[in-house]
Amino acid sequence: MALLAAWLLASSLRFMLVKVGEPMSAACVFQGEEDTRNLYKEGDVVIGGLFPVHYSPRSFKPSYQKKPEPTEYKALRWTQTMAFAIEEINQRRDLLPRLKLGYHIRDSCDDIPVSLRSSLLLVSGPPDLNANSACRGVPRPVSPVIIGDAASGVSMAILRTLAFSYFASCNCLSNKKEFPTFMRTMPSDAFQIKAIAKLIRYFHWTWVGVIGVESDYARFAIQLFLEESSKYGACAAYVHFYPVLLSKESIADLMQTIRGSTAKVILNFSGESELQTILTECRRQNMTHIQWIASEAWATAKSLWGEFQGLLTGTLGFAIRKAEIPGLQGFLTRGLLVRAHQSPFFAELWEETFNCKLNVSLNRHVHSDAALSRRPCAEEEEAPEAVRSDYSDVSQLRVSYNVYKAVYLVAQALHDMSGCTRGAGPFENGTCADPENVLPWQLLHYMKQASFNMLGEQVSFDKNGDPIASYDLMNWQKGPDGSLQLVKVGFYDTSLGGEKELVINDTGPPASVCSASCTPGSRKATRKGEPICCFDCLPCTEGEITQDHCVPKTTEFLSYHGSMGIVLCTCSLFGLFVTMAIFGVFVAYRTTPVVRGNNMELSFLLLIFLSVCFLSGLTFIGEPTDWLCRIRYTTFGISFSLCISCILAKTVVVLMAFRATLPDSRVMRWFGPAQQRASVFLCTCIQIVICLIWLTTRPPLAVRNTRHHSSRIILECVVGSDVGFWSVLGYIGLLACLCFLLAFLARKLPDNFNEAKFITFSMLIFFAVWITFIPVYISTSGQYMVAVHIFAILASAFGILLCIFAPKCYIVLLKPEKNTKKQMMGQATRLLQ
Numbered sequence: 001m002a003l004l005a006a007w008l009l010a011s012s013l014r015f016m017l018v019k020v021g022e023p024m025s026a027a028c029v030f031q032g033e034e035d036t037r038n039l040y041k042e043g044d045v046v047i048g049g050l051f052p053v054h055y056s057p058r059s060f061k062p063s064y065q066k067k068p069e070p071t072e073y074k075a076l077r078w079t080q081t082m083a084f085a086i087e088e089i090n091q092r093r094d095l096l097p098r099l100k101l102g103y104h105i106r107d108s109c110d111d112i113p114v115s116l117r118s119s120l121l122l123v124s125g126p127p128d129l130n131a132n133s134a135c136r137g138v139p140r141p142v143s144p145v146i147i148g149d150a151a152s153g154v155s156m157a158i159l160r161t162l163a164f165s166y167f168a169s170c171n172c173l174s175n176k177k178e179f180p181t182f183m184r185t186m187p188s189d190a191f192q193i194k195a196i197a198k199l200i201r202y203f204h205w206t207w208v209g210v211i212g213v214e215s216d217y218a219r220f221a222i223q224l225f226l227e228e229s230s231k232y233g234a235c236a237a238y239v240h241f242y243p244v245l246l247s248k249e250s251i252a253d254l255m256q257t258i259r260g261s262t263a264k265v266i267l268n269f270s271g272e273s274e275l276q277t278i279l280t281e282c283r284r285q286n287m288t289h290i291q292w293i294a295s296e297a298w299a300t301a302k303s304l305w306g307e308f309q310g311l312l313t314g315t316l317g318f319a320i321r322k323a324e325i326p327g328l329q330g331f332l333t334r335g336l337l338v339r340a341h342q343s344p345f346f347a348e349l350w351e352e353t354f355n356c357k358l359n360v361s362l363n364r365h366v367h368s369d370a371a372l373s374r375r376p377c378a379e380e381e382e383a384p385e386a387v388r389s390d391y392s393d394v395s396q397l398r399v400s401y402n403v404y405k406a407v408y409l410v411a412q413a414l415h416d417m418s419g420c421t422r423g424a425g426p427f428e429n430g431t432c433a434d435p436e437n438v439l440p441w442q443l444l445h446y447m448k449q450a451s452f453n454m455l456g457e458q459v460s461f462d463k464n465g466d467p468i469a470s471y472d473l474m475n476w477q478k479g480p481d482g483s484l485q486l487v488k489v490g491f492y493d494t495s496l497g498g499e500k501e502l503v504i505n506d507t508g509p510p511a512s513v514c515s516a517s518c519t520p521g522s523r524k525a526t527r528k529g530e531p532i533c534c535f536d537c538l539p540c541t542e543g544e545i546t547q548d549h550c551v552p553k554t555t556e557f558l559s560y561h562g563s564m565g566i567v568l569c570t571c572s573l574f575g576l577f578v579t580m581a582i583f584g585v586f587v588a589y590r591t592t593p594v595v596r597g598n599n600m601e602l603s604f605l606l607l608i609f610l611s612v613c614f615l616s617g618l619t620f621i622g623e624p625t626d627w628l629c630r631i632r633y634t635t636f637g638i639s640f641s642l643c644i645s646c647i648l649a650k651t652v653v654v655l656m657a658f659r660a661t662l663p664d665s666r667v668m669r670w671f672g673p674a675q676q677r678a679s680v681f682l683c684t685c686i687q688i689v690i691c692l693i694w695l696t697t698r699p700p701l702a703v704r705n706t707r708h709h710s711s712r713i714i715l716e717c718v719v720g721s722d723v724g725f726w727s728v729l730g731y732i733g734l735l736a737c738l739c740f741l742l743a744f745l746a747r748k749l750p751d752n753f754n755e756a757k758f759i760t761f762s763m764l765i766f767f768a769v770w771i772t773f774i775p776v777y778i779s780t781s782g783q784y785m786v787a788v789h790i791f792a793i794l795a796s797a798f799g800i801l802l803c804i805f806a807p808k809c810y811i812v813l814l815k816p817e818k819n820t821k822k823q824m825m826g827q828a829t830r831l832l833q
Contacts, residue, residue: 197231
């Protein structure tokens with residue numbers, strides 16, 4: 001409805017300049033009263049400007065008895081920034097050297113009807129009320145472009161002309177179908193909203209109150225915020241719109257909404273004038289617990305601090321980029337008294353600042369009855385430096401910098417237009433535009449393509465006419481003297497991309513959540529009829545863990561697919577391959593003295609049993625089951641018992657063989673091949689009996705271990721009976737001790753027949769591995785404990801294989817001249833003499 005009313009008003013205003021028919025008159029008649037409250041400077045091209053030097057009253061209800069109250073003179077500073085930029089450009093030799101810029105600046109009063117009227121005067125030309133003029137309509141140059149207005153709603157109303165806003169941020173203005181001629185130096189709200197949503201995610205706020213003034217700016221911004229914040233799991237505790245003119249009823253409704261919520265963080269989309277009324281009521285009701293998030297419209301509003309510093313300390317808000325404009329402060333304060341006698345704006349500034357009345361004052365703007373009885377200004381005593389207000393404050397040049405960039409953009413576009421070569425221009429038939437008689441659509445073409453450097457910033461625009469978004473994150477802090485310190489605690493820059501866009505120095509603000517996060521082992525259960533950020537915490541079932549909701553825990557075991565499992569499996573298979581290769585060598589050379597003279601049958605049995613030992617390591621890899629757990633431990637125990645029994649038998653054979661060389665010795669008759677095989681299986685049977693007792697009493701089992709890690713389940717085998725497990729290991733150790741003792745006694749027998757010293761080395765390796773294994777095995781858990789067990793199996797098996805069989809393979813394959821009966825018998829005879 002507001003836009004419809006604005007359109008109807010614009011339609012009526014278009015007929016304010018009426019062309020009267022020839023029979024009646026040949027004059028153009030200006031309809032309405034001419035407002036002289038404007039700033040004008042002649043030039044070849046006159047740039048229009050709309051600024052809200054005055055705006056709507058702050059009282060609960062308008063009295064209609066006085067004109068609107070003034071701003072804190074920030075907008076007046078904006079007008080002078082535009083004037084300063086134009087004068088600066090006119091003095092330059094490298095930019096528009098043959099063209100002089102002018103300006104025509106009018107007060108929009110932050111009001112749609114006033115803005116429409118002013119914009120039509122700018123694009124049609126102000127009236128000349130000289131009675132001698134043939135047509136008292138448009139004697140002054142029209143403005144091909146308007147820099148303004150500040151508010152998004154007002155900007156939307158005037159956008160049938162070429163407008164360039166310095167403060168309108170509504171995302172709706174990026175719609176080129178609706179607003180094809182609009183550009184701005186103010187980033188779109190879409191970027192500000194993304195910054196605020198990431199700010200809320202950074203501080204883990206999930207329960208936020210959202211309020212805003214009844215305007216297109218606030219409605220579009222809040223809609224975008226609700227969509228963006230939901231991506232990060234944040235919820236709006238409430239969304240409340242309040243009118244521009246807050247009545248007692250509307251302010252009471254808002255306070256009731258805020259008090260009725262547990263949200264400690266409030267995001268407000270409005271200007272500072274609307275917020276002042278809200279803060280007054282918050283102070284009256286002692287609502288000091290609120291963490292405010294400011295939209296860019298009031299993120300640096302110092303005027304709120306003096307009265308509400310107790311409420312606003314700690315406020316966070318994204319402000320548009322700040323800059324220092326050299327020479328601006330001197331321009332603002334220079335010749336103020338002269339300007340006060342020439343312009344109603346500056347007369348008002350002077351009189352309000354010094355609370356006096358100028359002689360022959362141009363100021364007709366009365367703020368109170370007390371202003372009518374002011375003392376006369378002592379002009380000779382007043383100094384420009386004494387003017388301390390928002391007008392002369394250049395510490396936070398943000399909107400002023402946007403105005404400054406907008407003027408330079410127009411100048412850059414006109415400069416590019418001036419350099420056009422006839423016949424090679426961008427328009428139809430290669431024509432160029434005339435900068436002194438430029439049409440708005442021609443200027444728009446060059447403005448869209450402009451790109452230039454401004455105070456260290458590269459200024460350019462996207463296809464929607466929006467600039468690159470860059471914000472400073474400001475924190476409101478109290479200075480030592482009680483003044484407001486706007487401290488930059490971070491920034492948001494869309495050019496950085498992704499997660500790097502937002503950078504924050506943590507300020508530790510309060511938490512704002514509907515429900516506290518669930519503890520480990522519990523899950524969220526949403527409450528019926530409430531937002532997703534409000535929930536209860538229920539315990540998870542066994543085997544599940546919380547990640548906002550209960551999910552099955554990850555299971556862990558030594559898998560064939562893991563890197564550790566692959567390495568151990570490869571080592572086991574490599575050991576099996578080497579064993580089979582040695583077995584093949586022994587079969588091929590079974591008739592040679594080295595193979596036959598070292599108890600060939602027991603060597604073959606030992607190689608077979610070593611193969612089983614290497615294969616037993618594979619049973620420890622994979623997901624454990626009850627049967628796999630039983631197989632792995634029994635296979636391990638029996639296979640190593642067979643190996644050590646074979647070695648023990650070989651050691652006994654060596655001792656018996658040399659014992660049999662003594663006269664009248666019949667030892668070998670009682671320890672022939674049959675007895676050797678029987679001893680091996682007899683020793684192994686004892687291990688089998690131990691395993692059977694273990695399996696029938698308390699066998700190994702597969703269990704799901706959750707004691708060591710709450711976030712995952714470890715699938716592992718438990719031995720069941722510790723006595724059974726250590727009995728198996730103990731028996732293997734007993735056999736190894738017997739082997740070591742007998743081999744040690746036989747170490748000085750002839751080398752070519754003697755395996756004793758190699759058996760001694762193999763048993764030393766065996767002891768070293770398994771003695772180390774015990775403490776490491778006890779101190780580890782999960783897949784690492786299984787990996788330690790497999791490593792012990794492989795290390796001891798490789799030790800036996802290499803110590804006993806590597807020397808024989810060396811002689812058989814590389815030293816065949818030593819593999820003869822004469823060589824071996826000769827050395828044995830020498831050693832026995």
